[in-house]
Amino acid sequence: MKSLKYSFIKIAAILIISLCSCNIAISQEENIGESSATWIWYPGDFEIWLSNKMQVRRTEREAVFPPLWRYYSPFPLVTFQTDVNLPEEDEVTIYSEGSFQLLIDGKQIYGQPKSVTIEAGKHTISLKVYNQEFLPSIYIQGKYINSDESWIVTNEDKLWIDEKGNAQQSGTPWKPVGSWKFNSPVEKPSDFRLETEPWNAKTIEPIGDGELVDFGKETFGYIKIHGIKGEGRLALYYGESREEALDPAKCETLDYIKFNGSQALEYTHDESKAFRYVQVQADPSIKYDSISMLYEYLPLDYRGKFNSSDGLLNEIWDVSAYTMHLTSREFFIDGIKRDRWIWSGDAYQSYLMNYYLFFDNNSVERTLLALRxxxxxxxxxxxxxxxxxxxxxxxxxxxxxxxxxxxxxxxxxxxxxxxxxxxxxxxxxxxxxxxxxxxxxxxxxxxxxxxxxxxxxxxxxxxxxxxxxxxxxxxxxxxxxxxxxxxxxxxxxxxxxxxxxxxxxxxxxxxxxxxxxxxxxxxxxxxxxxxxxxxxxxxxxxxxxxxxxxxxLEITTPYMRFYELEALCAIGEQEYVLEEIRDYWGGMLELGATSFWEKYDPSDEGDEHLSMYGRPYGKSLCHAWGASPIYLFGKYYLGIKPTAAGYTQYEIRPNLGGLDWIEGKVPTPNGDIEIYVSKKEIRVTGVKGEGNLIFTSKSKPKGTAKITNLGNDEYEVIINPDKEYKISYKAI
Amino acid sequence: MKSLKYSFIKIAAILIISLCSCNIAISQEENIGESSATWIWYPGDFEIWLSNKMQVRRTEREAVFPPLWRYYSPFPLVTFQTDVNLPEEDEVTIYSEGSFQLLIDGKQIYGQPKSVTIEAGKHTISLKVYNQEFLPSIYIQGKYINSDESWIVTNEDKLWIDEKGNAQQSGTPWKPVGSWKFNSPVEKPSDFRLETEPWNAKTIEPIGDGELVDFGKETFGYIKIHGIKGEGRLALYYGESREEALDPAKCETLDYIKFNGSQALEYTHDESKAFRYVQVQADPSIKYDSISMLYEYLPLDYRGKFNSSDGLLNEIWDVSAYTMHLTSREFFIDGIKRDRWIWSGDAYQSYLMNYYLFFDNNSVERTLLALRxxxxxxxxxxxxxxxxxxxxxxxxxxxxxxxxxxxxxxxxxxxxxxxxxxxxxxxxxxxxxxxxxxxxxxxxxxxxxxxxxxxxxxxxxxxxxxxxxxxxxxxxxxxxxxxxxxxxxxxxxxxxxxxxxxxxxxxxxxxxxxxxxxxxxxxxxxxxxxxxxxxxxxxxxxxxxxxxxxxxLEITTPYMRFYELEALCAIGEQEYVLEEIRDYWGGMLELGATSFWEKYDPSDEGDEHLSMYGRPYGKSLCHAWGASPIYLFGKYYLGIKPTAAGYTQYEIRPNLGGLDWIEGKVPTPNGDIEIYVSKKEIRVTGVKGEGNLIFTSKSKPKGTAKITNLGNDEYEVIINPDKEYKISYKAI
CATH class of the missing domain: 1.50.10.10 (Glycosyltransferase)
Structure with a gap:
């Protein structure tokens, strides 16, 4: 077969032509200004690679427990490309995950250069990258040429030459690249890890020759052992509950760590677990000073807020937010102890809660891509x-x-x-x-x-x-x-x-x-x-x-309870629903929950609360779907929701549900909508977009803005951006 | 989402039922006898993984040069399964490429055990293996339970449990596993390499401060440097021709190796190249004793043979066979210097030549799978x-x-x-x-x-x-x-x-x-x-x-020359074709070819023979399609071909093409057909299957077997297995 050596002069024109006939319409604007670089890859492939890695991290008593569905893979061979028009020559540094072939205007550059100087004028830059092991990705940094969202990529470049030596390219499925937040050459996508911070134990209690360490609340991360000396085995029995950590034979997760005596004084375990308690039992030949942990989390802003005259509801909102944060990780997962997988039905509820808490678009996109x-x-x-x-x-x-x-x-x-x-x-x-x-x-x-x-x-x-x-x-x-x-x-x-x-x-x-x-x-x-x-x-x-x-037929899972309560709110049963929330979520808090559970049955007693699927500690005590009050409070009490895409229009229909007052914030693409509602007063600060505040009042409401009477005691105020509205009224 | 903890009792029956309803019909016979183990994987995935790796090894002056088409990947998560009926308990050792989950009768075994004892009776053994980096594969060795071709595998096991805790499995696309020749636990598929053997230089000639090493003929492998001392750079300029190796600025492949002074005395380069010559130029700060190489090859038997009264044709066959062997590697590739890729059109000719030389089914299958x-x-x-x-x-x-x-x-x-x-x-x-x-x-x-x-x-x-x-x-x-x-x-x-x-x-x-x-x-x-x-x-x-x-329009490539000469043979122009072969292939030998080229034009002169695609050494001097005489001699002179699948019926229609005598062997699934033909005598030894020897004779032929006169001076002899037939006749 014919060699694919590129002819410099001939290929340039053809490449430009062929880009115009590519399968998808891409506005392939030339980079002419200065910009900043980021790692780029085939769109969706980072998410697939990361989700494969994450979901197989589920373990049960040291056995890995991978999902039951099909795993896909990143494309191992991809070609990145951009067109540039340089006002002066540019010295470009190349970082790559995978071996690469560099072509400038269709001409192959020898070797795998770490940097290259590209002369002024119009150029097409292509890098074909191979990486079977993880994710082919590049980071290109120059004064003018920088890898960013404007690049395109394909998994089959179809660049061949005909019998006359002319390069031909057609039918190449170019796509805009994928990227996230890897904005430095040393922050490689394959090195991605969530953030961590050190947490100390809250209490320690001797158990036989070992100890039970309590971190005070449900958490997730890596156990650290300080001052570890000697040779032998150290056992960690994890528990979301005290009972589980105290039961080495039945606890769902455990680790046996072997030390050979030549280890460093400080040891951090390499596998993450969900727990509040950990029982540590070490061979007598091992000594250590103390146990701590690295709490692992995705950095997210709590943009949504909720506060009310009912302290219990406020606590429910707080614990819901923490539950939601613990399960918002590389992706939205179901539970942090189990399954640690991405389930589309569970994730769907996380998307909804996210809109009332973090408003983190990227987490939704990552999860959608991993699922798909x-x-x-x-x-x-x-x-x-x-x-x-x-x-x-x-x-x-x-x-x-x-x-x-x-x-x-x-x-x-x-x-x-x-x-x-x-x-x-x-x-x-x-x-x-x-x-x-x-x-x-x-x-x-x-x-x-x-x-x-x-x-x-x-x-x-x-x-x-x-x-x-x-x-x-x-x-x-x-x-x-x-x-x-x-x-x-x-x-x-x-x-x-x-x-x-x-x-x-x-x-x-x-x-x-x-x-x-x-x-x-x-x-x-x-x-x-x-x-x-x-x-x-x-x-x-x-x-x-x-x-x-x-x-x-009664609904017994918090999963469908989410929708049942939503439906009741949607037909105005806010007061009834608040009672349900106080009972159900309040019931868990009463039992000492520090995050919300996979399931809660008020009629259970004692250890029954921990068991599920026929296993004494089978129940997940931190499950995303347990956090639904975030969504319900934001959408049906603060009463805020978009009525046109991206909150260009939105509705505010507050409902006290019998409370004296509620207040909070709901995030939007253009800032947070703030609201305070008591039985006498409504205060709202809007965001970019047209808001419609709708409320009922026994008496004619008063305020600084125009109030339209909609009939049947219902009133409307148009909320303009970044203005505070105050309305006096009388709640029905 | 629900945990997928398996219930031992309940799942067994369901699994057995569900296997019967799987998508493809697999004769899922229970392993009851003793057998030997081999590494197994998802069918076709080893070939995809290996071909990805191999094809990206093409380099041009240190730049990698990957293919222009799409790369696929092995499934990173697969489940292997077998049913057994053990007469006694079996102690089974588990080797795995990738982390795994082991289920016996649907019950998860904790940890990732290196061995497990399985009690007597009927069992279903499943291993779910994750390996994103290379190829998920397993090697299971017991007295009765061994991983072998009888196992099945899937990339989506779809094993879930319903609300009653019963395991369910349906629609699982089970397939018979893939395997090759990895019959020992230490011979892991991911470690696969071709065989090597040491070759010494034939001659050495000083070039400036360095030297030109000649290995005597076209070869492929890894340069070794003996007695290497000092710090600095050593350059290797490879040449399929002397001219190429002597031209550091234009040779197609080269390597710059840096030594830091602390290296071992013997160095083997880690990248393979195609060459006959290598020019070595080391910094003065570097000293070494000698250069040798590791010749790399796929071990194959030369089952086909050809010999004749014309020494030139015999040499052509020998050099064709060597050319074919050099290009029969992990897969059938086009050329060993370039492209080192698997092209379906080139490979198709290799398949045909293979049937008259190695008859190596696995090489054909590997290549078909990699292409597909x-x-x-x-x-x-x-x-x-x-x-x-x-x-x-x-x-x-x-x-x-x-x-x-x-x-x-x-x-x-x-x-x-x-x-x-x-x-x-x-x-x-x-x-x-x-x-x-x-x-x-x-x-x-x-x-x-x-x-x-x-x-x-x-x-x-x-x-x-x-x-x-x-x-x-x-x-x-x-x-x-x-x-x-x-x-x-x-x-x-x-x-x-x-x-x-x-x-x-x-x-x-x-x-x-x-x-x-x-x-x-x-x-x-x-x-x-x-x-x-x-x-x-x-x-x-x-x-x-x-x-x-x-x-x-004339045909100028050896690629289509293959079919042109075949067509001429198929209509009886053997004598004409032999003249063409003597000219074309003989012409290359006259110019010193030790393997056959990508292209040969008798009208070229001197260095013109080396150039192609506008590059002075662009031509591949070892190209599979140059080996077509193997096929033509076997099929149209020895005259042997199958007329029913697998040589259950075959035809022998020898044609001297003007030669005094020819002899040879043609491989079949059941041994080699041997034939000798002179102008007076035909001797044939057949194989299992029905052979039809058809020949023409001026006089009535004589022999030990029944000879049927077909008219027009044509005669037929039925060839039975493993018998030698001798016929006296008079060639027309």
């Missing part, structure tokens, strides 16, 4: 039908809350291929019905039917298709936009045609082989409320006949 | 349309020569997805016409038209569809078999309908936008002969009007 993986798609996300669908709904919300279109523009092809996979699994009636290998999860609930056509899945599909229609529009694909819009409409109509019970005015649960089943469950009924698929009459009927009906 | 990669398919193999098609034709031949159906059974899904990709790129007329990103190669030839619908590509597609039809039958897919059979027929008919010139009785070259072009080239015309797509009249017309017609 790459091509080909051979199974649902996490193998679960509903979890593929939550992924789309998550993007719908992401766009609504953040207004960020770049993610959709960039990853629309991955959205589309997943949606086509999903659509390809519909049955003859056009409904999703599980095929071999499809896990229908919905919820853990005894006797919950999951076979055949389940209305809940069809409702998620309808919403997913709406997300696709909007995304196709953003990605500029009008045909797709139309197609998904129609499919969404059809799906919503079919959903009501088949599952809506006209007689009883509720959504039924299931049809099997064309036969409608009489079962009614809460799932589709509650989602139909906050998806706004029901009209007001339907909502009232569903509220009475389903949500507040004890004959309907 | 995995899913998704986003471009043609090597980005070249014809190269996707040669891949199918290569499998057609592989089955014909070896009779091996296991490769097709195992990889039929990859064949099918590639064929569907190819079929998806047909135009409205149903012909292949290049889309964006499709490189139509055919051959390097000035003025060769490659746009529009080219007959040559359609002919390769027709043959590929025949290969698919046969493969679908072997894989047990009757619908596919029928579909591809029909498509093949249609394609062959359309090919003749559109491109066959009834008036001139030749195949035309091209149609553009529905307009037939008058051009006639050799390509489709010569393939039509040995594909047997022409009838005898058509063949004669094509021979006269195309093959022996100097007005038709």
């Amino acid at each position: 993986g790459k091509e080909p798609i051979t199974a649902h996300i996490n193998t679960i039908m509903d979890y593929s669908l939550y992924w789309f709904v998550g993007i719908y919300d992401y766009y609504l809350y953040t207004g960020d279109i770049s993610f959709i523009e960039q990853f629309y092809p991955r959205m589309k291929s997943l949606m086509e996979f999903v659509l390809g699994r519909r049955n003859k009636s056009g409904f999703l019905e599980p095929l071999e290998g499809d896990w229908v999860f919905i919820d853990w609930a005894d006797g919950l039917p999951k076979t055949g056509e389940v209305s809940f899945e069809q409702m998620l599909l309808a919403r997913s298709l709406q997300a696709m229609s909007k995304s196709a529009e953003i990605a500029g694909d009008k045909n797709d936009q139309k197609r998904y819009e129609n499919l969404a409409k059809q799906m919503q109509e079919k959903l009501f045609d088949v599952f809506w019970d006209e007689e009883n005015q509720v959504m039924k649960h299931q049809r099997i082989n064309g036969e409608m089943q009489e079962t009614v469950t809460r799932y589709a009924n509650m989602f139909g409320i906050f998806f706004n698929y029901f009209n007001e009459d339907q909502k009232q009927s569903v509220k009475e006949k389903v949500l507040l009906n004890d004959d309907i | 990669g995995k899913e998704p398919i986003t471009a043609h193999i090597n980005t070249i349309m014809d190269y996707s098609l040669y891949w199918f034709v290569g499998i057609y031949d592989y089955y014909l020569y070896t009779g091996d159906i296991s490769f097709i059974e195992q990889f039929y899904p990859r064949m099918k997805s590639l064929m569907e990709f190819v079929l998806g790129r047909r135009n409205k007329s149903g012909f292949l016409e290049p889309l964006e990103g499709d490189w139509v190669f055919i051959d390097w030839a000035d003025g060769l038209p490659k746009t529009g619908e080219v007959s040559f590509e359609q002919m390769l597609l027709a043959r590929s569809l025949q290969a698919m039809s046969k493969s679908a039958e072997i894989a047990g897919d009757k619908n596919d078999q029928k579909r591809y059979e029909n498509l093949a027929k249609q394609m062959q008919e359309k090919l003749f309908d559109v491109f066959w010139d009834e008036e001139n009785q030749v195949m035309k070259h091209q149609r553009i936008n529905g307009e037939m072009q008058e051009t006639v080239t050799r390509y489709a015309n010569m393939f039509g002969i040995f594909f047997n797509y022409f009838n005898e009249d058509q063949k004669q017309s094509v021979k006269e009007k195309v093959l022996l017609n100097d007005d038709i």
Whole structure:
């Protein structure tokens, strides 16, 4: 086969032409100004590499416990490229993760230079990087030429030469590069670790010849041993509870560390664990001074805030925020002891809570990318039908809350291929019905039917298709936009045609082989409320006949409790919901919880609170879905939510839920909305965008702004940016 | 999300049930006898990992030069599984490349044990292995339980538990594992290297302060420096020719090695190169005793043999065999200096030569797997349309020569997805016409038209569809078999309908936008002969009007010369072809070739023989396609070829081509067919299978076996296994 030696003169023009005919539209502006460099890679590949590494870190008593779904890999061979127009020559330094080939204007530069001088004028710079082991990435630093978001990348450059020696390139799938926050040449993506800070033990208690170390609250990180001397084994038995750490035979995680006598005085363990307590038992041949830990965390600002006249609720908000922070790590994970995996259904709730706490877009994007993986798609996300669908709904919300279109523009092809996979699994009636290998999860609930056509899945599909229609529009694909819009409409109509019970005015649960089943469950009924698929009459009927009906199969997991409470709030049951929150979350606090649990059953006693799945310490005591008050307080009490993408329009509909006063902040892309509400006064400071404050008042409200009477004791104030509004009123 | 802790009792039955419903039919026989262990992995993944590593080893003056096409990766997370029925307890040792989770009957075993005792009775053993860096693989050794070809593997085990704690598994895509020859726990797949043996220099000549080392013939491997002392730089300038090694500024490969003074006395360079000569120039601060090399090679038997009354032809065969061996490495590559890549068109010729020399099935399989990669398919193999098609034709031949159906059974899904990709790129007329990103190669030839619908590509597609039809039958897919059979027929008919010139009785070259072009080239015309797509009249017309017609665009590359000479042999022009071989290959030998070149033009003079692509030493002097006499001598002079899969039937149709005598061996799956032919005598020893010796004789032949007169001076002898036949006859 012909050598691919590049001819300098000939290739330049061809490359420029071919870039114009690349598969995706990329505004390939030339870098002409000075900029700063960052590490860049194939978009999504860092997230795949990191999530592979993170999820396999789950251990159970020293056995690794990897996920049950498919792992993808970064592309091991990628080509980075940029066009520049230099006002003067530029001395460029090259850092690379992987061996590389450098081409300037299609001409190969010999060796793998650490720096290169590029003369003034227009140039195309390409680096082909190979790295099978981790992630091919580069950091290029010059006065003018810097690796940044403006570069493009491909996993198949298809640069070949014809028989005349001319270089040819066509059909190259160029993409904008991926990057994050690796802004220095020494901060390599492969070295990524979360931040750590030293924490000392709160109390120490002797246990036999060893000790029980209590760090005072649920935490995550690496045990440190100070002043370690001697040879032998040291055992660490971790516990989210005291009981677990005291039970070497049954605790879920443990480490046996062997010292050979020649170790340094200070030892930091290399595996992270979730715990509050750790029991340390060392061989008599080993001595040490003390135990501490490195707390590991993702640095995030607590932008959202909540405070109220009820101290218990405030504490619930604080512990929820801490729970959310502990589970917001490399990605949004379910629990820090277990599974330490990224589950799309769990992550979807984290996205929502994030919008009312951190508003960290990058965490949402990283998680979406890790969940989605790459091509080909051979199974649902996490193998679960509903979890593929939550992924789309998550993007719908992401766009609504953040207004960020770049993610959709960039990853629309991955959205589309997943949606086509999903659509390809519909049955003859056009409904999703599980095929071999499809896990229908919905919820853990005894006797919950999951076979055949389940209305809940069809409702998620309808919403997913709406997300696709909007995304196709953003990605500029009008045909797709139309197609998904129609499919969404059809799906919503079919959903009501088949599952809506006209007689009883509720959504039924299931049809099997064309036969409608009489079962009614809460799932589709509650989602139909906050998806706004029901009209007001339907909502009232569903509220009475389903949500507040004890004959309907009860929801027992905090996972679905999230939506149940949301649905109740969405129909104005804030006061009822606050009582539920006080009972459920307050109940955990009463039992000493320092983070919220995977599950809580008030009727359990003693050690029963720790067990799950038939294992005495099987329950995770720090689970993301336990943090839902963050979301509920922000959205349904402070009452703030976007009504157009990225808070360009938003609504503030405060609800005291029976409290004397509440106050707080809700983050947006353009700063934080601040609000204080008592029974007599409402104070609001808005952000960029048009806000609508809507409230009810027994008496005619007064304030510095124009107050519009909407009738039925309802009033509206238009909130303009960065102004404080004060309204006197009388709460109903 | 729910923990995936396994319940011992419950899972066992479910696992057994679910294995029966897996996607592919695997005869999951229980291991009950003693067997020997080997390293196992996900099928095809070792080949992908190794080919990625190998192909990026191409360097040009210290710059790496990776391929222009997409790289795939091994699955980083796979689950191995086997069912056993143990007569007694078995102590099993576990070796793993990657961290692992061990499950016995669905129950997780704590830790990552190096050995485990499994009690007597029926068991399911599973190991989930994670390895992002290279290849997840295992080696399990017990008295009864051993990792071997009977194990199955998946990249997504989909083992989850429902709300009742029962394990569920469905839709798991189990596959039979891949393995090769790693039969000891210490011979890990990731450590794979070819064999080496030390070679000494033949002559040494002082060059300035350095020296020129000549190893006597073309070779490949690692330079060794003996007695190296001091600090400084040592330069190695490699040359396939003396001229190249003497030209530090222009030689294609070089190495600069830095010594810091503390090195060992003996140094072996870590990068392999192709060369006969190496110029060594060391800083004066460096002293060494001598230079040698480690010759690197794939151990292969030279089963095919050829000898004749013409010493020149014998030398040509010997040098061809050496050329073929040098390019038969981790995979069949094009050239050892350059490109060191796997090109499907080049490899296809290596497969054919392999059947007449090594008959090494595994090399063919490795190469086919490396070329094919995995899913998704986003471009043609090597980005070249014809190269996707040669891949199918290569499998057609592989089955014909070896009779091996296991490769097709195992990889039929990859064949099918590639064929569907190819079929998806047909135009409205149903012909292949290049889309964006499709490189139509055919051959390097000035003025060769490659746009529009080219007959040559359609002919390769027709043959590929025949290969698919046969493969679908072997894989047990009757619908596919029928579909591809029909498509093949249609394609062959359309090919003749559109491109066959009834008036001139030749195949035309091209149609553009529905307009037939008058051009006639050799390509489709010569393939039509040995594909047997022409009838005898058509063949004669094509021979006269195309093959022996100097007005038709000449073929100048040894690549297409291969097929041109084959076509001429296939219509009985052996004597003419021998003259061509003496001229062309003899010409290279006369110029001192010790391996055959990428290209040879008798009209070149001096250094012109070394240059190509505008570079003074650009030409590869050891190129696989230069070794075609191996194939031609075996198939068209010794005259041996299979007529049914795996030589269950075969033909021996010797042709002296004007020589006094020829003799040789042709390998088959069941031993070597031996033949001696002079003008008076034919001696044949057959192998298992039915052989048909067909020859012409002026007089009535005599022999120990039954000789059937076929008319027209043609005779036939049935050759039974392992018997020597002697026939006296009189050559025409």
